[in-house]
Structure formats: structure tokens, C-alpha cells
Amino acid sequence: MAWSRYVKYNAATMKTLISILCFTVISWATAAAQDGVKVAPENYKVLLDNTHVRVVDFTLKPGQKSPMVSRPNRVIYAITPAIGKLTGSDGKTIPMDRKAGEAWWADAESLAVENTGQAEIHTVVVELKQ
CATH class of the missing domain: 2.60.120.10 (Jelly Rolls)
Structure with a gap:
């Protein structure tokens, strides 16, 4: 039981981190590609x-x-x-x-x-x- 809570918590954390990382990369690429x-x-x-x-x-x-x-x-x-x-x-x-x-x-x-x-x-x- 304790293990399943740990896995769910890590999965949610990873999704959040991946979302933040994607947003950061897209923002950086947009900033780098200015006229x-x-x-x-x-x-x-x-x-x-x-x-x-x-x-x-x-x-x-x-x-x-x-x-x-x-x-x-x-x-x-x-x-x-x-x-x-x-x-x-x-x-x-x-x-x-x-x-x-x-x-x-x-x-x-x-x-x-x-x-x-x-x-x-x-x-x-x-x-x-x-």
C-alpha cells in the first residue's frame, strides 16, 4: 500500500516537472528566436x-x-x-x-x-x- 502511494506521487511529480521543463524550453526557444x-x-x-x-x-x-x-x-x-x-x-x-x-x-x-x-x-x- 505504501509503495503504490509513492509511485502515484512520483508520477504526478514527474508530470509536473516535465510540464515545467517543456514550458521553459519553449519560452527559451522563443526568446532566442527574436527579430x-x-x-x-x-x-x-x-x-x-x-x-x-x-x-x-x-x-x-x-x-x-x-x-x-x-x-x-x-x-x-x-x-x-x-x-x-x-x-x-x-x-x-x-x-x-x-x-x-x-x-x-x-x-x-x-x-x-x-x-x-x-x-x-x-x-x-x-x-x-x-
Whole structure:
């Protein structure tokens, strides 16, 4: 008899814990997948938005870090040198060292950018829509 009460209590507790965990993961994923234009308008400015692309002007002062944002497939063009580090939603970081005038492709991802250089990062991002 005592054992059956223990099992029922643990089952109810586990259901509650699983529900809380699922809610936390969903909330975290939603927070991680925010649009930079909405969460950091001081860094992201829309230049063009139509059914095919969204063109975004991105600036980041030295020492500044952008929030974690969700970015679709895109082409990035560096107006100034872009020296910093990128942090993915998994917490892994990779260095970024792009020259002014350089363009590159980036797959869809959630990331934060930190400017570790001495000058402002200024890029134009062409986000592709599907």
C-alpha cells in the first residue's frame, strides 16, 4: 500500500516537472528566436522589405554585444571591417574577422554578435524570404 502511494506521487511529480521543463524550453526557444529589428532597433534598421528580401543596416559599437536574434539565410556585406565573435544558440563562439568590402553567405541561425574590435562594425544584411 505504501509503495503504490509513492509511485502515484512520483508520477504526478514527474508530470509536473516535465510540464515545467517543456514550458521553459519553449519560452527559451522563443526568446532566442527574436527579430533583431524589434529587440535592438539601435543596431538593426530596415532599409527595404518586400516579398523577396529584407535589407537591414547593422551597426555595433566597439565592446557592444547584440542580443541573441534569429536570422534567416542571408548575404552580408561589410561596409567597415567586422572584427568580433559570434555566439550561437548552443553557446559556442567563433571569431569573426571580415574586411571592408567583403561579402559572404550565412545560413539561417540564431546568434549574438560581439564587437571585439576598435571600430564600429557596419554591415548591410540581405535576408532572403521563402
